[in-house]
Amino acid sequence: xxxxxxxxxxxxxxxxxxxxxxxxxxxxxxxxxxxxxxxxxxxxxxxxxxxxxxxxxxxxxxxxxxxxxxxxxxxxxxxxxxxxxxxxxxxxxxxxxxxxxxxxxxxxxxxxxxxxxxxxxxxxxxxxxxxxxxxxxxxxxxxxxxxxxxxxxxxxxxxxxxxxxxxxxxxxxxxxxxxxxxxxxxxxxxxxxxxxxxxxxxxxxxxxxxxxxxxxxxxxxxxxxxxxxxxxxxxxxxxxxxxxxxxxxxxxxxxxxxxxxxxxxxxxxxxxxxxxxxxxxxxxxxxxxxxxxxxxxxxxxxxxxxxxxxxxxxxxxxxxxxxxxxxxxxxxxxxxxxxxxxxxxxxxxxxxxxxxxxxxxxxxxxxxxxxxxxxxxxxxxxxxxxxxxxxxxxxxxxxxxxxxxxxxxxxxxxxxx
Numbered sequence: 093x094x095x096x097x098x099x100x101x102x103x104x105x106x107x108x109x110x111x112x113x114x115x116x117x118x119x120x121x122x123x124x125x126x127x128x129x130x131x132x133x134x135x136x137x138x139x140x141x142x143x144x145x146x147x148x149x150x151x152x153x154x155x156x157x158x159x160x161x162x163x164x165x166x167x168x169x170x171x172x173x174x175x176x177x178x179x180x181x182x183x184x185x186x187x188x189x190x191x192x193x194x195x196x197x198x199x200x201x202x203x204x205x206x207x208x209x210x211x212x213x214x215x216x217x218x219x220x221x222x223x224x225x226x227x228x229x230x231x232x233x234x235x236x237x238x239x240x241x242x243x244x245x246x247x248x249x250x251x252x253x254x255x256x257x258x259x260x261x262x263x264x265x266x267x268x269x270x271x272x273x274x275x276x277x278x279x280x281x282x283x284x285x286x287x288x289x290x291x292x293x294x295x296x297x298x299x300x301x302x303x304x305x306x307x308x309x310x311x312x313x314x315x316x317x318x319x320x321x322x323x324x325x326x327x328x329x330x331x332x333x334x335x336x337x338x339x340x341x342x343x344x345x346x347x348x349x350x351x352x353x354x355x356x357x358x359x360x361x362x363x364x365x366x367x368x369x370x371x372x373x374x375x376x377x378x379x380x381x382x383x384x385x386x387x388x389x390x391x392x393x394x395x396x397x398x399x400x401x402x403x404x405x406x407x408x409x410x411x412x413x414x415x416x417x418x419x420x421x422x423x424x425x426x427x428x429x430x431x432x433x434x435x436x437x438x439x440x441x442x443x444x445x446x447x448x449x450x451x452x453x454x455x456x457x458x459x460x461x462x463x464x465x466x467x468x469x470x471x472x473x474x475x476x477x478x479x480x481x482x483x484x485x486x487x488x489x490x491x492x493x494x495x496x497x498x499x500x501x502x503x504x505x506x507x508x509x
Contacts, residue, residue, distance in 0.1 A: 093112075093113060093163060093165065093214065093215025093216055094112050094113075094161050094162070094163055094212060094215040094216075095111070095112055095113050095115055095117050095147075095161075095162050095163050095164065095215060096109065096110060096111045096112055096113075096116075096117040096161070096162050097109075097110045097112065097159060097160070097161050097173070097176065097208070098110075098119070098122050098159075098160040098161075098162075099157055099158070099159060099160075099192065100122060100125075100126070100157070100158040100160055101156070101157065101158075101189045102156040102157075102158075102189065104122070104123075104126035104129075106119055106122050107157075107189070107192055107193065108192065110208050112208070112212055112214070112215045113214055113215045115164075117147065117162045121144060121146070121147060121149070121162060122160060124144055124145075125142065125144070125149055125151075125160060128142065139151075140152070146164070147162040147163060147164055148162070148163050148164070148165075149161070149162055150162075150163070150173055151173075152173045152174055152177050154177045154181060154187055155181075155186075155187045155188050156188060156189060157177075157187055157188065157189065157192070159173050159176060159177050161173050163215070175211065176208065176211065179207060179211070179225060180207075206229050207225060207229055210225060210228060210229070211225065221262065221263045221331070221349065224262070224263065227265070261311075261332070261347050263330075263331060263332055263349040264311070264332075264347060264348070264349055264350055265350060267310075268308070268309055268310065268350055269309045269310075270307045270308065270309045272307070272493070273307065273308050273309055273488060273490055273492040273493070274307050274308075274492055274493040274494070274495070275304065275305070275306045275307070275308060275314070275348070275483070275485070275492055275493075275494055275495075276304070276305040276306075276494075276495040276496075276497070277302065277303070277304055277316065277355075277480060277483065277494075277495070277496050277497075278302070278303040278304075278305075278496075278497045278498070278499070279300060279301075279302060279303075279474045279478060279480070279496075279497070279498040279499070280300065280301045280303055280498075280499055281298050281299065281300040281301075281474050281475060281476055281478075281498070281499070281500040281501075282298065282299045282300070282500070282501055282502070282503035283296070283297075283298055283363075283366065283367075283475055283500060283501075283502055283503055283505060284296070284297055284298075284299065284503040284504045284505065285297075285366050285502075285504075285505045285506070286504075286506050286508070287366075287370075287506070287507045287508065288508050289461075289508050289509055291371065293364070293365075293366065296362070296363040296364070296365070296366060297359055297360060297361045297362065297363060298359065298360040298363065298475060298476040298500075299357070299358075299359055299503060300357065300358050300359070300360065300474070300476055300478065301354050301355075301356070301357045301358075302316075302344075302354070302355040302356045302357075302358075303352065303353070303354055303355065304348060304352070304353055304354075304355045305351065305352045306348040306349065306350060306351065306352075306353075307350070307351070308348070308350075308485070308488060308492060309488070309489075309490075310487060310488065310489070311347060311487055312347065312348065312485050312486065312487050312488045312492075313345070313346075313347055313485070313486040313487050314344075314345070314346055314347070314348055314483065314484070314485050314486075315337075315343060315344065315345050315483070315484040315485075315486075316343070316344040316346075316355075316480065316482075316483050317342070317343045317344070317480075317481045317482055317483075318342065318478060318479060318480060318481055319479040319480070319481045320477065320478065320479060321342035322342075323360050323476065323477060323478060324358045324359070324360065324478070325358065325359045325360065325361050326357075326358060326359040327356055327357070327358045328356060328357045328358075329344075329355070329356045330346070330349075330353060330354060330355050330356065332346040332347055332348060332349060332355075333345070333346045333355065333356065334346060344356065358478075360476035360477070360478065363475070363476070365390060365391045366390055366391070366505075367389065367390060367391055367392075367393050367397055367468070367470065367475065368387060368388065368389055368390055368397060368400065368437075368466070368468060369386075369387070369388055369389075369390040370385065370386070370387050370402060370464060370466050370507045371385065371386045371387075372384070372385045372464055372507060372509040373385075373509075374458070374461050374509050376451075376457035376458040377456065377457050378456065378457075379450070379451050379453075379455060379456060379457075380448055380449065380450055380451065381410070381448070381449040381451065381457070381458050382446075382447075382448055382449075383415070383445075383446065383447055383448070383449060384444065384445070384446040385402060385432070385444065385445045385446070385464070386442060386443075386444050387400065387402065387434060387437065387442070387443045387444070388437065388442045388443075389437060393470055393473045393475065393500075394473060395470050395471060395472045395473045396436055396470070396471075397436065397437065397468050397469075397470050398435065398436050398468070398469050398470070398471070399435065399467060399468060399469040399501075400433075400434040400435060400436065400437065400466075400467065400468045401431060401432065401433050401434065401466070401467040401468075402431075402432040402434070402445070402464055402465070402466055402467075403429060403430065403431045403432070403464070403465045403467070404429075404430055404462040404463065404464045404465065405428060405429055405430075405462055405463075406424070406428040406429075406430055406449065406462065407428075407458060407460065407462065408428070409451050409452050409455050409458070410428065410449045410450065410451060410452075411450050411451065411452050412449075412450045413430070413447060413448070413449050413450070414447045414448050415430065415445060415446070415447030416445070416446065416447055417432060417443065417444060417445040417446075418441065418443065418444055418445075419434060419438060419441060419443040419444075420432055420433050420434040420435060420443055420445075421433050422445060422447075432445050461508075461509040462509060463506050463507070463508050463509070464506065464507040464508075464509065465504075465505065465506060466502055466505040466506070466507060467501070467502045467505070468501065468502045468505075469499065469500070469501040469502075470499065470500045470501070471497075471499050472497070472498060472499070473498055473499070473500055474498040474499075474500060475500045476500075480496055483496075
């Protein structure tokens, strides 16, 4: 069972705390965790489970906020922590340190107390469907904030049970009615890639989600099939998905929740190409470092590639920089982060950035070159190659509107120099 959940800022400050059982966990465990992060480096941030002298610690990081859970027994609680992070982000329409601090009373009294009391019972997951939780505890808005100030009552807990409690499926309200019936299916993908200093593609895979926005009356039964389901790996489903049709025929059969939800997630591994290339060249001697970066389209996806950015961290030994590009804006910030915003690659020129870095006195050359983080977004294309074959809907009196869309953006896209 989970014993407690802490929310930590990017500096290690405990912003929120929720004890889930009678056994109280002291905040000193957070200080121990943060000391381990600093002593062992940022690589520990990617480790989901850490064993402390007294507890097992489970961490999920979202937008700089660390969700840290503690338990003293072996259990699979990471999914519960991810659900807490998803629901909190959904309730606050985003998630960051300033937002939590600005809405501290609403976040703590409403989300952390009421929500977690409904989501986790004595350390075990109970109600985790966002649609039901939203009906039980409406998300905070301007009206609720004003009322909490005027009346002093910060609780907006509903006095009635959710409609789903009388439905045959726990994630859907009974007797739903919509004037216009429609359902939209989005394939939202992220490309993770690593390219070494020789330009060799070391890793390239896709993490994707099938996101559905359903506004259908009654109790519809949907069947979604893909043209090439064999490319999918590590699939994970919403509880509404029936497992037997997928295991036998790779078909998604489900009764959808009302509104927007994540139907499934997946990975497509060992892709051989990336849509763009980034070629950095760095030479260092005599106290300076000359840098040159070329960016271009490697494999045309058939749709425009937008929001292309290249970011890297200047080494601490760099005292000044003179960087410029033939296309796009180059900015160097106070924390020595360099950002080159290209946008969309023009047809008449290949974007390039070049310049010189001046090293501190006594440094002849750089001992370690930076890693370049690449960003991009492509609308209308799923780079994994996954294609939706058809979507059938049963138990609906009127013919619904069905819409499909795909998009891909860069995830952890690294080019090493």
